[in-house]
Amino acid sequence: MGHRVERGIESLAPDLADQGGEVLQLLVGGRLRRHFEPRASTGHRTVLSPQRPSSSPVPGNDRADRLLRQELEEAATLWTRNDQGVRLQILTSVTSLLSVSRMEQRTLGADVCVGAVGLGCAGMSGAYGRSADEQSIATFRNALDAGITFIDTADHYGMGHNETLIGQALRPADRDRAVVSVKFGALFGVDGSVRGINGRPDAIPNFLGYSLQRLGTDYVDIYRPARLDPVVPIEETVGAVAEMVQKGYVRGIGLSEVGAETIRRAHAVHPITDVQIEYSLFSRDVEDEILPTCRELGIGVTAYGVLAQGMLTGTWRPSAGDARHRGHLPRFAAGNIETNLALVERLREIATSRSATVAQLAIAWVLAQGRVHRDIVALVGASRPRSIAEAVDAAGLRLTEDDLDAIEQAVPRGAVAGERYAPALLALLDSERTGGRR
Numbered sequence: 001m002g003h004r005v006e007r008g009i010e011s012l013a014p015d016l017a018d019q020g021g022e023v024l025q026l027l028v029g030g031r032l033r034r035h036f037e038p039r040a041s042t043g044h045r046t047v048l049s050p051q052r053p054s055s056s057p058v059p060g061n062d063r064a065d066r067l068l069r070q071e072l073e074e075a076a077t078l079w080t081r082n083d084q085g086v087r088l089q090i091l092t093s094v095t096s097l098l099s100v101s102r103m104e105q106r107t108l109g110a111d112v113c114v115g116a117v118g119l120g121c122a123g124m125s126g127a128y129g130r131s132a133d134e135q136s137i138a139t140f141r142n143a144l145d146a147g148i149t150f151i152d153t154a155d156h157y158g159m160g161h162n163e164t165l166i167g168q169a170l171r172p173a174d175r176d177r178a179v180v181s182v183k184f185g186a187l188f189g190v191d192g193s194v195r196g197i198n199g200r201p202d203a204i205p206n207f208l209g210y211s212l213q214r215l216g217t218d219y220v221d222i223y224r225p226a227r228l229d230p231v232v233p234i235e236e237t238v239g240a241v242a243e244m245v246q247k248g249y250v251r252g253i254g255l256s257e258v259g260a261e262t263i264r265r266a267h268a269v270h271p272i273t274d275v276q277i278e279y280s281l282f283s284r285d286v287e288d289e290i291l292p293t294c295r296e297l298g299i300g301v302t303a304y305g306v307l308a309q310g311m312l313t314g315t316w317r318p319s320a321g322d323a324r325h326r327g328h329l330p331r332f333a334a335g336n337i338e339t340n341l342a343l344v345e346r347l348r349e350i351a352t353s354r355s356a357t358v359a360q361l362a363i364a365w366v367l368a369q370g371r372v373h374r375d376i377v378a379l380v381g382a383s384r385p386r387s388i389a390e391a392v393d394a395a396g397l398r399l400t401e402d403d404l405d406a407i408e409q410a411v412p413r414g415a416v417a418g419e420r421y422a423p424a425l426l427a428l429l430d431s432e433r434t435g436g437r438r
């Protein structure tokens with residue numbers, strides 16, 4: 001297969017050059033550099049010379065590489081048909097492939113390779129006010145096109161609406177590229193009141209069956225209990241999900257908001273792919289015990305609340321409508337919000353010095369915490385294409401040591417006012433029982 005790709009691409013390259021130098025510059029400047037190198041360049045014409053496929057392997061990127069080569073092979077084969085319409089489509093898809101390949105990759109668990117920024121879909125089902133399905137679907141597709149591959153949902157987001165929406169947005173051709181993470185087990189009353197957690201083994205095939213139906217897929221990439229069920233040993237919950245892995249309905253097992261001891265117990269039953277937990281400039285408890293434990297065991301971290309539910313963006317403003325959705329969050333409550341917004345303003349200065357927004361600085365800070373180990377994904381909650389565009393650019397923002405020092409001084413750990421959840425919800429968090437305070 002390798003040989004055919006190389007020949008195909010060699011003939012593709014001069015033609016692409018005829019279409020204008022930009023696409024070719026992308027080809028040469030992007031990750032393809034590892035497979036192809038420029039041999040000669042005169043004006044717009046650059047000839048690519050294939051390297052041996054194994055010439056510069058990058059650990060953790062094998063799956064993405066295989067996908068890229070396979071898709072380029074298809075593009076090269078189609079290109080030889082010499083049909084203008086098809087060629088234009090190929091140019092578009094090669095450009096989008098290259099943006100996929102340009103996003104930094106992170107590895108969760110042993111081998112789940114995903115873009116460093118992930119997409120959190122809760123806001124597409126009313127978590128922060130009214131949402132519009134059409135806009136959400138556009139946001140979702142923009143995210144995939146831009147190289148975001150980790151997609152997070154839960155069966156309770158919008159009481160199933162979120163999974164149904166993802167089922168509509170996720171095209172069959174994109175299914176393999178997406179890593180769909182689903183949380184299960186959170187129970188609510190008909191009126192939306194919180195009713196606890198169900199992590200019982202006999203409930204899991206039932207939850208999963210409904211999720212698969214709504215998502216329109218026959219497997220979930222990462223399946224995780226939304227919270228630890230206090231009356232069911234984690235071994236039993238994970239053991240039941242492991243049976244779903246054996247049957248092919250689930251590919252990997254994740255956890256959410258659990259402490260170090262639970263992580264160890266779960267991992268002893270079945271390898272855990274990632275722990276999803278709040279981690280941001282405002283929420284740094286995980287640094288004490290949870291993150292080191294994950295690193296010791298080779299488990300990834302999918303950080304949520306990276307933007308502190310929209311506050312760490314510098315654009316959030318209080319409004320009467322918003323009070324219904326964020327009003328229950330202590331950090332947005334009167335008495336705390338003033339302190340927290342003042343912290344955001346301190347970040348604005350640093351962001352401006354890097355020609356970035358506060359949101360981008362906050363995302364880049366989380367990504368910087370995982371740069372060495374390549375094990376942290378910054379999950380960004382977004383329901384508008386514009387939020388995706390900013391998040392994708394943030395993935396390319398490399399903070400220097402000086403930037404990180406300035407950020408630390410502007411928002412020292414523990415400076416935020418208020419807990420991250422109201423007391424009743426905080427009480428459901430196993431992570432809070434074993435972690436520090438902020």
Ligand SMILES: NC(=O)c1ccc[n+]([C@@H]2O[C@H](COP(=O)([O-])OP(=O)(O)OC[C@H]3O[C@@H](n4cnc5c(N)ncnc54)[C@H](OP(=O)(O)O)[C@@H]3O)[C@@H](O)[C@H]2O)c1
Pocket residue numbers: 119120121122123127128152153183226256257276277304305306307308309310311313315359360379380381382383384386387388390391
């Ligand atoms: N495991 C868990 O327990 C758990 C708990 C909560 C959330 N999560 C997951 O994590 C995801 C994100 O977490 P989160 O809900 O805490 O939210 P977040 O990412 O901290 O904040 C989301 C909010 O920020 C806004 N936003 C995004 N980019 C922006 C930008 N560039 N400028 C201005 N505003 C911007 C979004 O607006 P728009 O919607 O208008 O784009 C949304 O209102 C959720 O969707 C969910 O998948 C998991």
